[in-house]
Amino acid sequence: MDETLLRALTPAVIGVLVHRGADFAAAEDAMQDALVEALRVWPGNPPRDPKGWLVAVAWRKFVDAARAGTSRRRREVLVEGQPSPVPGAAADDTLQLYFLCAHPSLTPASAVALTLRAVGGLTTRQIAQAYLVPEATMAQRISRAKRTVAGVRFNQPGDVATVLRVLYLVFNEGYSGDVDLAAEAIRLTRQVAAMTNHEEVAGLLALMLLHHARRPARTRSDGSLVPLAEQDRSLWDTRMIAEGVDVLQAALNRDRLGEFQAQAAIAALHADAQTAEETDWVQIVEWYDELVRLTGSPVARLNRAVAVGEADGPRAGLAALAELDPALPRYNAVAAYLHERDGDPVTAARLYAGAARLASSVAERDYLTRQAARLNAQHIQLGP
Template sequence: MDEVLLRGLTPHVLGIVVRRGADFASAEDAVQEALIEALRVWPDDPPRDPKGWLVTAAWRKFLDAARSDSARRRREDVVDVEPAPGPAATVDDTLQLYFLCAHPSLSPSSAVALTLRAVGGLTTRQIAQAYLVPEATMAQRISRAKRTVGTVRFDQPGDVATVLRVLYLVFNEGYSGDVDLAAEAIRLTRQLAAAIDHPEVAGLLALMLLHHARRVSRTAADGSLVPLAEQDRGRWDTALIAEGVEILQAALAQDRLGEFQAQAAIAALHADAPTAGETDWVQIVEWYDELAKLTDSPVVRLNRAVAVGEADGPRAGLAALAEVDAALPRHTAVAAYLHERDGDLVTAARLYSEAAGKAPNLAERDHLTRQAARLNTRLRG
C-alpha cells in the first residue's frame, strides 16, 4: 500500500467532493473514511484509477452520512442522485484547500492540524501522536477547526503568507510518533509549489531542503545536540543542498524578496562553507540586515547578534545583543556564547547555567548544562 500516493490524492478528492455539493466538514469526514477503506481494500484489490475510486467511495460515504442525519434532510435535493462512475475531474483544488485550512480565523495549532488532515491526508491518530496529545483532544481540535471554516466559500481568495507560516510550523515540529513532520512539510510545500508560482513558496521549500540536508548531523549517537560549527559536514545531504540552492536562485531571480528567501540565503551560505571557519559571516550579516527590514523580528536581531560576533568579533556581537530584549528565549545562551568567545569564562559559565534553566526542551537544557560544566572544569583546573 502506497500511503504517500493516498496522501497526495487527498486534496484532489476532497476538492471534488466539495464541488459536488458537500460542505467542507462532511466532505473531509467522508474522504477520511474513504482513505481508511482504501487501506483495507487496495492491498488485495488495487484499483486501476485510484483517484476515481477514492472519489466514488468518499461520495458514497457522504451520501450515507447525509441520509442518516435527519438534520441534513434538506440536502437531499443535492445528494439524492449519485454521479455516474468514471474518470475523476481534473480540476486541482489543492491551493484552495491550503487557503481554507490556513484561514485567519483559526489558531496556528488548529490550522496546522486541519492542514495535516485535509491536505496531508493524515489520520487524527497520526496527528495526535505527532503532537504528543491524546487522540480525543486532537479530534476536538480538528472538529472545531472544520466548524470554523464550514461557512467559508471554497473559492474565496486566501493569503499565501498565512499558508507558508502554517507549513513552516509543521516543518519545525520535526519528528515524533510515527509521522515525520519535517518530511511531510517538505512534501506539502512541494505540492504547493507545483500549484502556484510564487517566489516565497519557492523560498520556503529551499529553506526546508537546506535545513533538512543537515538533519542527520544535528544529534550525536547519545541524542545530544551537535552545534552547527561542530557538525560532520560530510554527513550533510549534498543532493538536497544542491536542489535547495537551485530553487533559491530561481526565486531570487524574480526580484521579489521575502523573509523565507532571505532565511534560505543564510542557510545556503552555511551549507556552502566547506568548514565552519570558512563561513562567509560578513555576507550572512548582510542577509540578516535584509531579513530585519522585512520582519522587524526580535529573533532575527538575536541571530544577527551571533553573526555580528562571528564577523566582527565577540564584543561587536555583545553590543548588537544589548539592543535585543533580554527576556527573549535564547538571549542568555547567546550572551554566554559571546562572553566565552571574548575570554570571560566566569561570566560565560554563569550564563550557560542560567540559560539551561530557561531552555524550552530537554535536549537544549542538557547541551547548555554541559557547556557550563565544561567551562567550570576549565576554571577549576
C-alpha cells in the same frame, strides 16, 4: 496498499468534494470513510484510477450522509451526474483546501492539526503521537477546527503567506512518534510549489531542504545536540543541498525578495562552507540585515548579533545584542557564547546556566548545562 499514494491523493479528493458543494467537515469525513473502504478493497482489487475511485466513493459517502441527515429537505444527487472538473481545477481545489486549513480564524495549533489531517492525510493517532498528546485531545482539537471552518466559502484568493506559516510550523516540529513532520512539511510544500508560481513558496521549500540536509549531523547517537560549528559536514546531504540552492536561485532571480528567501540564503551560505572557519559571515550579516528590514523580527535581530560577533568580533556582537530585550528566547545563550569568545568565561558560565533553565527541550537544556559545567571546571583548574 500504497499509503503514500493515499496520503498524496487525500487533499485533491477533499478539494473535489468541496468544489462540488460539500462543506469541509462533511468532505473530510467522507474522505476518511473512503480511505477505510480503500484499505478493505484495494489489496484484492486495486483500481486503475485510484483518484477517480476515491472521488466516486467519497462522494457517495457524502451523499448518503447528507440524505440521512437532511430528511426535511430531500436531496437527489447522483455521482454520475456531477460535472468533470475543468482543466486546472484539481490543482485549484487542492490549493483552496490549503487556504481553508490555514484560515485566519484558526489558532496556529489548530491550523497545523487540520492541515496534517486533511491535506497530509495523517490519522488523528499519528498527529497525536507527533505532538505527544492523547489521541482524544487531538481529536477534539481537529473537531473544533473543522467546526470553525465548516461554513467558510472562498470568494477571493486565499493568503499564501498564512499557508506558508502553517507549513513552517509543521517543519519546525521535527520528528516524534511514527511521523517525520519535517519530511511531511517538505512533501506538502513541494505540493504547494507545484500548484503556484510564488517565489516565497520556493523560498520556504529551499529553506526546508537546506536545513533538513544537515539533520544527520545535528545529534549524536545518544541524542545530544551538535552545534553547527562542530558538525561532521560529510554527513550533510549534498544532493538535497544542491536542490535547495537551485530552488532558491530560481526564486531570487525573480527579484521579489521575501522573508523565507532571505532565511534560505543564510542557510545556503552555511551549507556552502566546507568548514566552519570558511563561513562567509560578512555576507550572512548582510542577509540578516535584509531579513530584519523585511520582518523587524527580534529573533532575526538576535541571530544577527551572533553573525556580527563572528564577522566583526565578539565585542561588536555584544554591542548588537545590547540593543535587544533580554527576555527574548535564547538571549542568554547568545550572550554566553559571545562572552566566552570575548574571554569572560565566568560570565559565560553564569549565562549558560541561566539559559539552560529556560531551554525549551531536554536536548537543548543538557547542551547548555554541559557548556556551563565545562567553563566552571576550567575556572576551577586555572584558579581565581
